[in-house]
Amino acid sequence: MPDRGLIINGADHVKAIAQHVSVNTDSFTLSITLNSMKPRITIVACLVFAILWLDHSYLAAQSLNPNQQLIIFDTDIGNDVDDVLALGMIHALQARKECKLLAVTITKDHPQAAAFTDAVNTFYGHGEIPIGVCSSGVTPEAGKFNVLVDQVEGGRPIYPYDVEPRKAVTVLREALANAEDHSVAIVQVGFSTNLANLLKSSADQVSPLNGRQLVEKKASLLSIMAGAFQKIPDADGNLRDHHEYNVVKDLQSASFLADNWPTEIVWSGFEIGLALRYPHQSIERDYNYHQHHPLKDAYYAYSPPPHDRPTWDLTSVLYAIRPERNYFDLSPRGKVSIDQAGVSHFEIQQSGKHRYLKLTDIQKIRAIETLVGLASQPPLAAR
Numbered sequence: 001m002p003d004r005g006l007i008i009n010g011a012d013h014v015k016a017i018a019q020h021v022s023v024n025t026d027s028f029t030l031s032i033t034l035n036s037m038k039p040r041i042t043i044v045a046c047l048v049f050a051i052l053w054l055d056h057s058y059l060a061a062q063s064l065n066p067n068q069q070l071i072i073f074d075t076d077i078g079n080d081v082d083d084v085l086a087l088g089m090i091h092a093l094q095a096r097k098e099c100k101l102l103a104v105t106i107t108k109d110h111p112q113a114a115a116f117t118d119a120v121n122t123f124y125g126h127g128e129i130p131i132g133v134c135s136s137g138v139t140p141e142a143g144k145f146n147v148l149v150d151q152v153e154g155g156r157p158i159y160p161y162d163v164e165p166r167k168a169v170t171v172l173r174e175a176l177a178n179a180e181d182h183s184v185a186i187v188q189v190g191f192s193t194n195l196a197n198l199l200k201s202s203a204d205q206v207s208p209l210n211g212r213q214l215v216e217k218k219a220s221l222l223s224i225m226a227g228a229f230q231k232i233p234d235a236d237g238n239l240r241d242h243h244e245y246n247v248v249k250d251l252q253s254a255s256f257l258a259d260n261w262p263t264e265i266v267w268s269g270f271e272i273g274l275a276l277r278y279p280h281q282s283i284e285r286d287y288n289y290h291q292h293h294p295l296k297d298a299y300y301a302y303s304p305p306p307h308d309r310p311t312w313d314l315t316s317v318l319y320a321i322r323p324e325r326n327y328f329d330l331s332p333r334g335k336v337s338i339d340q341a342g343v344s345h346f347e348i349q350q351s352g353k354h355r356y357l358k359l360t361d362i363q364k365i366r367a368i369e370t371l372v373g374l375a376s377q378p379p380l381a382a383r
Ligand SMILES: [Ca+2]
Pocket: 075, 076, 077, 079, 080, 082, 083, 189, 190, 313
């Protein structure tokens, strides 16, 4: 029954309504057969009841499960294909009612990054998700797969989109301001440009809180793919300090974020995604339920099979949405800092807000199987 206080007097009216109203919830069409001899009040009640019932059912279907983790995804999509697989994973977890994607903000400064993001969101039935962009000059080239949005077939775009991106800081502030306190996990898998700018933002018409206050009040976690917490072998097999890409491309923002972000941060270092390579057989076989799948097409455009791409960005999504499933271990608490060369350093501090992901051989088996299963999950609303 509707929960908005509609009162219908008499069981007969309810029975009459039930007999004359049919609702197809798949297509949200409504058909009503009316007996011209019925009193006018029955017709009116019938219409009101049907509309409210439909509205209630639709809202119930869309309503937030109390266990759904609110997510903001901040990405440099276009620079590597793991961002695309990670976005697909978020949609799979949203279809499972485990998360709700509030917004996507982008740190790759090229217009097709927003277009491709919207095309992927549209493919998964969520073209309404707000998208924010920045003007940073960082990685301004088109990239290998964002250009897929220009492809047409039979005169029609293969990956339709209709994005009207806005400033990333505005999109971030709106998403946070509209959320419950301490409810939002932010997943950053590109540069720290947008989140550093968010921290520096002032009170505005969106919120009387400045950026740092807004994050402190609304965010619960920053799950970030950046840095490295082990030495990484170079081409000759010698272990070296690693100058991780997401850090060095906007070093000033990465350092500012590490020193000023007010919530818990869990870092997925370079070594984690490197140890969990996406099996190319999955790309070849698991996405063929759709003729044009943006994840598969992006993978082929970036670095086709038999390449097994590391799953860097996917790991930060998995931890943010399923932190209790022991896919990873966590380091002791401490503080990450970024030096001027772009190398990340970790210092144990008892009350520190930073931890980083660790991985055992047994955890690798579970993690990779989970990442593959989620990334390749068909959309509920496939076109
Ligand atoms: Ca990325």
